[in-house]
Amino acid sequence: MYVKFSSIILFLAIASSECSRILFIHPCISRSTVLPLQVLAKDLAKKGHDVTFVSLYPFDKKVENYRDIKIEPSEEIAKFYEEGGKNVVDKPNPLKMMKMFDKVAFQLGNETLQSKEVRGLMNEQFDLVITGYFLNDFLLGLADHFKCPSIVFFSASFVSPINLMVGNPLSPEGAPHIFSQSNELSTLTQRVKNFLMNIIDRVIIKNVAYYKSKKIYEFNFPPDKYRSYDEVIRSVSLVLVNTHFTSSGPRPLLPNLVEVGGLQIKPNPSPLPEDLKTFLDDAKDGAILFSFGSNAKSIYIPEDKQKIILKVFSKLKQRVIMKWESDVLPGKPDNVMISKWLPQNDVLAHPNIKAFISHCGYGGVIEGKSNGVPIIGIPFVGDQNGNADKIVEEGWAIKVQLADVTEENLMNALKEILNNPKYRDTVKKQAFLAKDRPMSAQDTAVYWVEYVLRHNGAPHLHYPGADLNFFQANSIDVILFIFAVIYAVFKVIKLICGFIFCRSKKGSSKKLKRN
Numbered sequence: 001m002y003v004k005f006s007s008i009i010l011f012l013a014i015a016s017s018e019c020s021r022i023l024f025i026h027p028c029i030s031r032s033t034v035l036p037l038q039v040l041a042k043d044l045a046k047k048g049h050d051v052t053f054v055s056l057y058p059f060d061k062k063v064e065n066y067r068d069i070k071i072e073p074s075e076e077i078a079k080f081y082e083e084g085g086k087n088v089v090d091k092p093n094p095l096k097m098m099k100m101f102d103k104v105a106f107q108l109g110n111e112t113l114q115s116k117e118v119r120g121l122m123n124e125q126f127d128l129v130i131t132g133y134f135l136n137d138f139l140l141g142l143a144d145h146f147k148c149p150s151i152v153f154f155s156a157s158f159v160s161p162i163n164l165m166v167g168n169p170l171s172p173e174g175a176p177h178i179f180s181q182s183n184e185l186s187t188l189t190q191r192v193k194n195f196l197m198n199i200i201d202r203v204i205i206k207n208v209a210y211y212k213s214k215k216i217y218e219f220n221f222p223p224d225k226y227r228s229y230d231e232v233i234r235s236v237s238l239v240l241v242n243t244h245f246t247s248s249g250p251r252p253l254l255p256n257l258v259e260v261g262g263l264q265i266k267p268n269p270s271p272l273p274e275d276l277k278t279f280l281d282d283a284k285d286g287a288i289l290f291s292f293g294s295n296a297k298s299i300y301i302p303e304d305k306q307k308i309i310l311k312v313f314s315k316l317k318q319r320v321i322m323k324w325e326s327d328v329l330p331g332k333p334d335n336v337m338i339s340k341w342l343p344q345n346d347v348l349a350h351p352n353i354k355a356f357i358s359h360c361g362y363g364g365v366i367e368g369k370s371n372g373v374p375i376i377g378i379p380f381v382g383d384q385n386g387n388a389d390k391i392v393e394e395g396w397a398i399k400v401q402l403a404d405v406t407e408e409n410l411m412n413a414l415k416e417i418l419n420n421p422k423y424r425d426t427v428k429k430q431a432f433l434a435k436d437r438p439m440s441a442q443d444t445a446v447y448w449v450e451y452v453l454r455h456n457g458a459p460h461l462h463y464p465g466a467d468l469n470f471f472q473a474n475s476i477d478v479i480l481f482i483f484a485v486i487y488a489v490f491k492v493i494k495l496i497c498g499f500i501f502c503r504s505k506k507g508s509s510k511k512l513k514r515n
Ligand SMILES: *[C@@H]1O[C@H](CO)[C@@H](O)[C@H](O)[C@H]1NC(C)=O
Pocket: 107, 110, 111, 114, 212, 215, 216, 219
């Protein structure tokens, strides 16, 4: 009887999570950042959920149970993004990058919330809100608006707001920061560096991003109608992060901080467009993929470096596919094909691809790894340097800074990667390691989203430590209290001793007198 009853409950629970209305919102201008979350949305739509996805990049084809809501960035934002793409490959300027982040994260998020598209959605009802994190946690106000649970997805590796949202420890003693991924953290110097990285991250996030985000939140979700910004952040049910311990190292994780690294990698690659397929099929000596991803623009590589790169390519017997954001490439060698947008993972999955020249964004590195393709890394900003160092350490990549690219350097790196079997063998082993999981990244993500739906936000996953402030979370208040107690006890003992000592001294002096 009990068994029957519990299985009915389970059935009802599962049935009730079937066909939920899920709102995804990821107003990020970087297409590759949005892609993994779109894969999850599509999978959920396939399982019968009613999915709405707000982004700048709707799918080309209609997907069943899936509604795309397209956001147009204002001209100002588009301009900043374009300039940012130039900045990255030309000469990275941290101040300009900060300004760009301000535009593409805060302003774009703020504009999105005020767009007529999102205003319209706010008259509907949803059972769950899933936001793509990009310094825009003010979007979580939408979950408060619909009075439903929320899930946050982050497409890169761990940064402090992702951990702190659910109260996960940053663990600077053993978990490398996103900007120093290759750090082994075995020496004191390495640990000091990692500790400082975490502090800088926290100070910037807390002092710049936090207040800005809060202001945007309060503008769009006024305090008389909505819960406070802090409360809404603390109510996040689950954080999905696009990492896996085989790439970013083991670290302590709470049960509601779940790694789904490789979400964008389909179990079976899709067929390539005809021109790409023919070009790769006919590459008898193999082919190389050259791509700096969707943010950094290859067309802005300084001209002298462009010439060097093309000259080296022209000397190869392999074919080269280049992501190039223009219809023309002056001096393009015959063995090179250019394309403005590439189905990168599907290209990497082609058996004739022998090497990948990449800027080492997190997505590209994972795609190279899971397809067993060695990388020549030309990193620019953010986590790219750390990612490159890490895969060099793993033994399946060579790092060359763009400033160091000469005909000789690039040719040597290519020869080494193409001819020394060490790189290919190592990356094949790494690919096997990355795929050996109880469930695929896609199934893991779907499972946890439905778990949150089944258990009405799964409040039992909420870690009490998440609600504490900095002093409490680091037990500083407890340590101070213990010291205070020890001090007080010590004082009392001293007082008592002093008292006894005084009395005995008095007593003995009296005795002395009498003698
Ligand atoms: C958000 O947008 C509104 C309306 O355009 C504007 O008044 C407000 O200053 C913006 N908030 C921030 C912090 O940029």
